[in-house]
Amino acid sequence: MKVSQKGLYALQALMMLARHYHQGAIKIREVAYEEDLPEKFLELILLELKNARIVESVRGAKGGYQLRRPPAEIFLSEIIRLIDGPLAPFGDADSLRELIDRDSNHRSLYMVFLQVRDAAAKILDSTSLADLLHESDTHGSGAKKRSRKKKEGSVLPMVVHGSKAPYES
Amino acid sequence: MKVSQKGLYALQALMMLARHYHQGAIKIREVAYEEDLPEKFLELILLELKNARIVESVRGAKGGYQLRRPPAEIFLSEIIRLIDGPLAPFGDADSLRELIDRDSNHRSLYMVFLQVRDAAAKILDSTSLADLLHESDTHGSGAKKRSRKKKEGSVLPMVVHGSKAPYES
DNA sequence: ATAAAGTCTATTGACTAAGTAGACTTTAAG
DNA sequence: CTTAAAGTCTACTTAGTCAATAGACTTTAT
Numbered sequence: 479m480k481v482s483q484k485g486l487y488a489l490q491a492l493m494m495l496a497r498h499y500h501q502g503a504i505k506i507r508e509v510a511y512e513e514d515l516p517e518k519f520l521e522l523i524l525l526e527l528k529n530a531r532i533v534e535s536v537r538g539a540k541g542g543y544q545l546r547r548p549p550a551e552i553f554l555s556e557i558i559r560l561i562d563g564p565l566a567p568f569g570d571a572d573s574l575r576e577l578i579d580r581d582s583n584h585r586s587l588y589m590v591f592l593q594v595r596d597a598a599a600k601i602l603d604s605t606s607l608a609d610l611l612h613e614s615d616t617h618g619s620g621a622k623k624r625s626r627k628k629k630e631g632s633v634l635p636m637v638v639h640g641s642k643a644p645y646e647s
Numbered sequence: 648m649k650v651s652q653k654g655l656y657a658l659q660a661l662m663m664l665a666r667h668y669h670q671g672a673i674k675i676r677e678v679a680y681e682e683d684l685p686e687k688f689l690e691l692i693l694l695e696l697k698n699a700r701i702v703e704s705v706r707g708a709k710g711g712y713q714l715r716r717p718p719a720e721i722f723l724s725e726i727i728r729l730i731d732g733p734l735a736p737f738g739d740a741d742s743l744r745e746l747i748d749r750d751s752n753h754r755s756l757y758m759v760f761l762q763v764r765d766a767a768a769k770i771l772d773s774t775s776l777a778d779l780l781h782e783s784d785t786h787g788s789g790a791k792k793r794s795r796k797k798k799e800g801s802v803l804p805m806v807v808h809g810s811k812a813p814y815e816s
Numbered sequence: 817a818t819a820a821a822g823t824c825t826a827t828t829g830a831c832t833a834a835g836t837a838g839a840c841t842t843t844a845a846g
Numbered sequence: 847c848t849t850a851a852a853g854t855c856t857a858c859t860t861a862g863t864c865a866a867t868a869g870a871c872t873t874t875a876t
Binding site: 601 | 655659723769
């Protein structure tokens with residue numbers, strides 16, 4: 479699974495709209511300015527998000543975009559699937575299950591791919607825009623413990639930064 | 648993280664060489680035939696694997712390729728990183744850690760990306776070619792339980808097929 | 817009416833993916 | 847020492863994708 483530049487822009491734009499969730503329609507230009515995104519490109523992205531019913535638009539003067547659902551009900555998996563496709567590292571979950579059933583010589587390889595996709599799905603299906611906001615509007619200095627009520631399902635608070643993964647990249 | 652067609656070919660070719668680990672150099676043509684891979688393309692892939700010191704070649708008549716290390720010491724993460732780049736869904740682990748430190752507005756988003764990459768790394772760093780072989784040379788009919796000695800670190804035996812992930816893809 | 821906004825279609829330039837082609841080098845065997 | 851069989855290396859191609867940009871069109875508040 480790869481998140482493209484476009485996918486990142488989409489996530490940033492949605493986080494911005496989530497921050498301003500109470501404030502009615504936000505102009506493309508404001509989103510682009512606040513998140514430093516190319517305006518014309520952002521336009522296409524928001525259109526796509528609109529067609530997917532994640533945001534809605536108000537046309538004409540005083541128009542703009544807003545989320546169609548509360549930030550706590552918009553999950554990263556949904557956005558990433560929309561913009562960048564399946565979460566699986568190869569093909570998609572269905573085709574992998576097909577291959578696991580049919581291609582006996584490479585079954586175990588495809589099973590590993592499916593495991594990887596399931597691990598990604600578990601994280602991305604349980605992280606919402608709201609989860610991201612609650613973590614990140616504390617700007618800069620890393621307070622080690624915040625007494626934030628731990629939301630059910632969010633996996634974010636468990637992150638320990640200095641984890642030192644085995645290899646790199 | 649995305650595994651390309653080329654990455655899949657590389658993994659298939661290496662699995663084939665792992666299956667024939669005892670038998671000296673195997674010709675490109677034989678690998679291509681047995682795994683049904685495009686011969687000329689496979690040539691380039693094997694060359695790349697050779698430069699990365701994963702396989703070695705024997706030139707001239709009677710030449711071919713063989714693994715440089717036992718199958719149990721070649722991990723999927725190594726191959727995938729070589730052919731398809733970093734495991735992270737965006738950028739690589741280092742750049743993500745940089746962003747987590749520097750970009751306070753999107754910190755939590757990058758932390759999620761890093762979590763996804765860590766989850767993938769955990770699986771792919773602990774699955775070797777040998778693990779794949781032990782699972783898959785049982786051709787066809789799905790024997791539910793095999794009394795295979797469970798190798799330390801391999802995550803494969805824990806896979807339950809009918810797991811029904813939340814969404815698709 | 818007009819200006820400010822979103823909508824839609826097309827185009828671009830750079831890059832990558834997935835091969836293919838062909839000349840070159842090395843080696844075993846006769 | 848010639849030859850055939852193998853790997854090596856460089857170049858090319860063809861199609862597609864990515865990250866935009868351009869510009870005409872439509873809708874709406876004032």
